[in-house]
Amino acid sequence: MARSHFVEAIREGRSGNYQKADTLIKAGEEAYNKIHQVHFSLIQKEANGEIFPFSLLFIHAEDQMLTAETLKIMAAEMIELCKTVVKGKTG
Template sequence: MDGLELVAFQIISSVGTARSCYIEAIQEAKNGNFDTAHSLIKEGEENYVTGHHAHAELIQKEANEENIPFSLILMHAEDQLMSAEAFKIIAEEFIEIHQQLQQ
């Protein structure tokens, strides 16, 4: 496995964990456990940032004219990165809605 694949798998792993945290946060909010939901959002953010930094390093390398070859695994990693970001936004909205409904 080359360096690019390792970075791609790091991104996939980190943002996959983040997305799982965001989904779990929605379930916790649905059950009225808002402190836990917010903690899961924070945990998800920490994992997301790890993946985002790994991705940013690749972008920086390419900006410095280092050749980053096309990779289906990297494309999947970028898709997962965007998906996790969307899940965070949705999770935060659902948590807020559940808080309003349970007041």
């Protein structure tokens, strides 16, 4: 879900809907923070000696989380770039 919010934020920013883009960024951050907490909890448990079997599903979920993190950074940068380009055209 976080990933989808960030992609949609980029689309809204490209269309000039910056308020909607900001709302989507915030929604994406909330979703990302939830998955990050679960991920961090699993890392803590493993650091304390609990063993978790790795599965394809877990690896896929981690990959999606890392993709969302990258998209979060890119979405914020791309929206700012859109604002700069528009400002340059009208300013």
